[in-house]
Amino acid sequence: MRAASLAVAAAVLLAACGADPASPAPGTTAPSAPPATLAPSQPVPATTAPSASATGAQPVEDPALLAVLPVAVDGVPVAIESIAFQEALADPGFSSAVEAAAFAVVVDASDLASAVIAKPHPGTFSDAWYADWRATYDRGACSQAGGLAATTETELGDGRVLYVGTCSGGLHTYHTWLPGRSVVISAFGLGDRRFGEQLMAGIRP
Numbered sequence: 001m002r003a004a005s006l007a008v009a010a011a012v013l014l015a016a017c018g019a020d021p022a023s024p025a026p027g028t029t030a031p032s033a034p035p036a037t038l039a040p041s042q043p044v045p046a047t048t049a050p051s052a053s054a055t056g057a058q059p060v061e062d063p064a065l066l067a068v069l070p071v072a073v074d075g076v077p078v079a080i081e082s083i084a085f086q087e088a089l090a091d092p093g094f095s096s097a098v099e100a101a102a103f104a105v106v107v108d109a110s111d112l113a114s115a116v117i118a119k120p121h122p123g124t125f126s127d128a129w130y131a132d133w134r135a136t137y138d139r140g141a142c143s144q145a146g147g148l149a150a151t152t153e154t155e156l157g158d159g160r161v162l163y164v165g166t167c168s169g170g171l172h173t174y175h176t177w178l179p180g181r182s183v184v185i186s187a188f189g190l191g192d193r194r195f196g197e198q199l200m201a202g203i204r205p
Contacts, residue, residue, distance in 0.1 A: 058089055061100070061102060062101065062102055065101065066080060067204070068178065068204050069185075070203075073202065074108075074111075074198060076111075080102060081103040081104060084105075084114075085102065097129075099122075100118075100119045101116060101119065102116075103116050103117075111193040111195050112190055113198075114187060115187035116185070118183060130177060133184065134175045134186070137188075138151070141171060142165065142167035142169075142173070144171075148168075151163065151164065158205055160205065162175070162200060163176070173186070173187070173188045175187075178203070187200060
């Protein structure tokens, strides 16, 4: 989804947690079935990645991709979120970039984390594409949480880089690329129990 769509989805989740998010961007409407989850994407030039029309198919929902996530976070199950996948299909940028994806959510009272595991079309991934993906996701999420205040990156024990965005309103975003599986994982988390951080720490490359 583009930044405006990301902002709407973040607004729904923040509202569900009792936060006071800003109004959605003009001309947009919030999904009716919370919790919605974020589906970041950027339009990809045809020279670097085939479009959905070129490949003849839209992205498929692949629940097997959720195997990279822990089964639970702080005792709360990580559940598939198929509604978010269906909403993501309406965005041309998502369809042009992604071959398969799955969405997950973990919610307990005011603590939550939402994640998308996406497998880009062959030839899509590059440093520039990944940077655009992260920027779009962070911009959409943080537009409903006071704006993006800072970004950091850290190397995990297995050599992967984890990118962390901090919104002024306390929401955090997370991104990592699993080269062995050719998937990108993006997530956001809100709440004192730091579900987003725990979710990313439990990834199984």
